[in-house]
Amino acid sequence: MIREDRFLISRKPFAIDLATVTGSQHERGDSIAFSGSANALWFRRRKGVTVACIGSLMLWDHYLPGRLDLADPHAVLSADLDGRYGGDCHGRWDGTGYWGAEDLDIQAQHLAILRPMLANYPSLPDGYDGWWTFQPVR
Incomplete structure (x- = not known):
């Protein structure tokens, strides 16, 4: 992943709860295989509306x-x-309705996390580290 200083929704960034980053690794020939996860928050657009999401990320690499x-x-x-x-979305808030x-x-x-998150868009939510993206550097 790449940590970026500025928020660009088009880069699909995630705010990560660093305390929840976990994983395991093992040898795979000449390489190392890693499998893990982390709790995360993110903003996305759905049908032209900005939404705040809470969920988890699966993190892995086989080589x-x-x-x-x-x-x-x-x-x-x-x-x-x-x-x-x-991300695997567990809950979503669009300013009027909740899904999850x-x-x-x-x-x-x-909602205690998502409501203030959306109200303060695009600020990084308290207690989270970001913004992290899987997209390559441009």
Whole structure:
């Protein structure tokens, strides 16, 4: 992933909760295979409307040249990881409606994050590191 200083929605950036970056790795011939995940927030446009999303990212690469320092979330995120599928959205807020969890407690947790996130668009949400993208440098 690439960490960018400025927010551009077209680059499909993610704000990452660094405390949730986890993963495991093992040898795969002359390479290292890594599989992990992280909790994330992101903005997207749906039908012309900006939405705030909460969910998780699957992080992986089957052919890393060397081992990652799993104790350093920045080192993990900075690796050349695959993110072709984007985030797995668990909840979404568009300013008028919520989509996501049916459990009311989880809805309340999501909305406590998503409402101020959308209201402060495109600011980085408190407690998250960003903006991270899987897209190549232009």
